Amino acid sequence: MSGDDLSTEAAPPDVRHLFEAYRGSLPPEGRPDLAGAFSFGDTPALADTLADLVCVGEKTATAEAKWTVEAAGEPLPEPGDHWVVLDGDGEPRCVIRTERVEVVPFVDVTPDHAAAEGESDGSLASWRLAHVRYYQRTLPEGRSFDPEMPVVCERFRVVYRA
Template identity: 65%
Template sequence: MSESGHSPSKVSADAQRLFEDYCESLPDDERPELAGAFSFGDSRTLADTLVDLVYMGEKTATAPAKWTLEANDESIPEPGDHWVVLDGKGEPRCVIQTTDVEEVPFADVSADHATAEGEGDGSLAYWRETHLDYYRRTLPEGRSFDREIPVVCERFKIVYCA
């Protein structure tokens, strides 16, 4: 499964440099702020797999649990935010721009969103199974999984590659 939070406080010099390279490719009046840097997943292997899916254009969405973002003092993405995506070693691989954000209960995540995450067979059943496992592993202490946990469904597009 895929999600890690979005943390503006964890931006390495290499990630900042990649973002600056992206900004230099834009007109001065169109240069955005950097919202932060993050990797997908909760392991190096998963982070590498998922950033590769982003590169291939298969992954254009993610869905962290809102409770996890809050517990880690991580910001909830907003449309227009720009993020550096890191691989499993913490190396910057690309810049993405958030295009849409919707908070819904786990049970209401759509099949369209599951497909946009680009994982497994792209089905809602696969998404639910893998995300259920992921949320059970990563929810903050004192929280437990149920079908009503708030999920932050984010859509994004890749805007710059390393």
């Protein structure tokens, strides 16, 4: 996952509106800050598909190459972070809360994590195939896919829908 690290005030109006609606549904002492807003994937069509899967609860995990996160100068997600998920047009769809983060070599991503990503047939084999292709497209310059490369495996849950 990659996104913009935003304060709620600095977020675009539509993102701010959705996040403030979520915050308003919580007790004043339990209102979180916005970690950022982002879309999954690297194309608008993929962002739409993955946002749909998140919103219906089929996608509850993601895995980004740690090298990509580092190259973007972003911090790793942390449990308790709240994010606004955008579709392929940049429209906010839902708010998710990071539940767990683990950095593991690509080859050590588990079948359970692959299934939680909610894509394709849910198997580890299909997850690996799709993610090798994704990482080959998105790794920063000077990096190439390596089965031992670190992957940020994140689990999340939807806490508010648009």
